[in-house]
Amino acid sequence: MALSDRRARILAFVVDDYVDSATPVGSASLVQRHGLGLSSATVRNEMAALEGQGMLTHPHTSAGRIPSNPGYRYYVSSLMEEQALTRDEQMTILHQFRQSARDLENWIGLAASVLANAVGNMALVTEPRLKQVRLKQVQLVELAETSALLVVVTNDAAVHQRTLEFPVAVTQERLSRLANRLNEQFGGKLASELPSELADDALGGVEGLVIATVADELLKAQRAAVETPVTEGVRQMLRQPEFEGADSMLDALEAVEERKLRSAIPADDVAAGSVAVVIGDENKEGPYTNMSFVLGRYGSDVGAGGIVGVLGPTRMGYSDAVSHVRYVSDVLTELLREFYGEVE
Amino acid sequence: MALSDRRARILAFVVDDYVDSATPVGSASLVQRHGLGLSSATVRNEMAALEGQGMLTHPHTSAGRIPSNPGYRYYVSSLMEEQALTRDEQMTILHQFRQSARDLENWIGLAASVLANAVGNMALVTEPRLKQVRLKQVQLVELAETSALLVVVTNDAAVHQRTLEFPVAVTQERLSRLANRLNEQFGGKLASELPSELADDALGGVEGLVIATVADELLKAQRAAVETPVTEGVRQMLRQPEFEGADSMLDALEAVEERKLRSAIPADDVAAGSVAVVIGDENKEGPYTNMSFVLGRYGSDVGAGGIVGVLGPTRMGYSDAVSHVRYVSDVLTELLREFYGEVE
C-alpha cells in the first residue's frame, strides 16, 4: 500500500511520538511538536484516513492514535532510516570487547549485555553454530565400573557431554584406547559419515554404543540451528509500561523463557549480514503477539554463526534497535573470524 | 522466649490462616475456623499479648494480625510439625525420576521442577560438588595455530572448558602427547598438588600455561562451594499476592537472578540431611528481606553433594516446603550414591 508523502510523514511522527511517550498521540500535540505547517484539523483528517488504511488505531473514541501492527511494519519497511552508530557509540561498545578475555562464551554474554543496555530492552545472543558440524575430538572418562562420561568436542569449539551406561565393565585404559582410535578414524567427519552398524565390536557393544552416541550428539548439535540463546536485560524490558500489570508481566516472562524463545526465533528467515524485524502478530506463538524481535545473524555464510537480537514490546525504537543489532553483529562476526581463523 | 500453651496454639493458627488466605486474620474468624472454646475477646487479648512479644503485627489499627518474622521463626522452630509425605506423594515424585534418563543434569532439572510444582513456589537445585575436587582427565583440542580448547574433567563428573592462547604455534599431535602426559602425571591430584613452577618447559611456555590453567579450573570448581543453581517455577512464585505490584515483582525478579541467588544461599549453614529455614530479614542481602529460603543438602558428607531448596515469600507453607525439600533431597542423595558408586 502506498501512502502520500504527507500521510507517510504523519505516520512516522505518530510512531516516533508514541514510541517515546507510550501514550496515544493526538492531532494537536503532533502539530505542536513537529511544527508541521498544518492545522490539527487537517492532521485529524489524515489520521482518520490512515486509520482507514489500517495503519493506526484508536483505543477508544476520544483518545489519540497509536500505530497498528501494519503501521509499524510500514514504518520499518519504508519510512525509518537506519543510521549507523556514531563513532563514540561504536567505540564504547568496541572498548568493552577489547577489554574482555578472548573467550567465546564471554563474548556472547558481553554482546547480550551491551546490546540490552544500548536499547533498553532484552537482548539475546545464541552461541555460534556451524552449518556442518564435524567431530573434532572425543574423550571417554570412566565414572563407575560400567559407566563413563563421553565428551565430544566439535569443530565449532563447542563441548558436549553425555553419560553412558555400558552393558559390561570397562577400564579407563580401554576407554582411552577406544577414544584414541575413534579420534584417528573419525576426526573431522560428519555425523552422516559415521558407521551406523559395526562389523565386529570387540568390546561387547561398548564401541557401538559410543559411536552411536557420538553421532547422536553431532546430529543434535547440527539440528539445533539455533542454540537456546543467552539473554540479558529482561528486567529492563519489563519496566516498559506495556508490561505493567501483573498478568502482562507474567505473560512476558513466559515469553522470555529460554526454551520458548528458542522455538520462537525464526532463525531461517534471518540472512547473514541483514537485520530482520518481526512485529507483533507476525510471530506465530502466543505470548509474542504484542512484542517484536529485531534479529541479525552474525558470522560467516559458510562457517560458524548465530543470532543476535533484541526483544521488546511492539512499541520499540526500531531504528535504534536495528542499528545496534547490526553493529554488535558485525563486531561478533569480526571476533569470530579472528577466533576460528579465516573460514574453515 | 517461651509461650504459654494456649498462646502458642493461637500463634500457630494465625500463621496457618495467614499462609493460606494472605489477608490479616482477625480474632472472630480465628475462633470460628478452629472451634477454639474461647470467645473472640479472649483471643483478642492473647493476640495483643503476642504482639507485645513481637510475634505478630498489625498493618493498621482496625485490621487483623499477621505474623512478624520472629513469629514465623517461632512457628518454624517450635510449633510446626513436619510430617513426612504420604506414600502417594512419594510415589508420584519417585515415578518421575524413574522415568527419566539416567543423567545427572537431567536429575537436577527434574528435582527442581518437581519441587517447584509441589510447593507452588520457586525451587532451586545446585549441581553436585565434591569437597575435594580432583583432576580426572584433561583434553587439549587445537582450535587455531596458536590457540586450543582445554577441557578438564573433574572427579565429580563435571566438565570445564577454557580457551588457551599460546605464545607459539602448537600442533594437535603435540597437544595430545602433552595431555596424555598430564593425565598420567596428575590424574587424581588436587589443585594444590600441581606444580606451580616448572623446572624446564620444553614447549616454550605451553606446558606451564596448561598446568596453571588446569590448576585454576580445579580451584574454581572447588571454591564454588555452591554452583549457580538451576531454578524452576519462578512464575509460580511471582503469582503470589506479595509480588503483585510491578515494583515488587521486579524486585523479586532481581532476587531470582542466578548470580545473586548463588551468593545469597548460606550454603555453609546447611548440614547434610537437615533442612534449614532462612526467614525474611535473616537474609543479609537486600532483595531477599521479604522472602524465605527452605534449604536442604543432598549427597553424602564426604562425597559429592549440593543444595536443594525452595524460595518464596515469607508467607509460605513452611511445613510443606520442609517435608518436600527433605524428600527430594533424600531421593537425590540416593540417586547420587548409585551414580558415583559408594562414597569415593
Added chain:
DNA sequence: CCTTAGCACTCGTTACAGCAGAGTGCTAAT
C-alpha cells in the same frame, strides 16, 4: 477542492464524599 475554525460529544481520569464491613481496644460484668 483542500484547509481550517468551531463546536458538540465521548471517554478516561481524578477527586471526593458517603457508606459498609471487618476488626480492635477498652470497660464493666460474670
Added chain:
DNA sequence: ATTAGCACTCTGCTGTAACGAGTGCTAAGG
C-alpha cells in the same frame, strides 16, 4: 480469667461530578 458490649478506626467500594484530551463533523474561506 473470661466475655459481652460498644465506641472507634481504617480500608475498600460506590456513585457523582468536574476536567481534560481528543475526536468527528459541519460550514466557511482560500
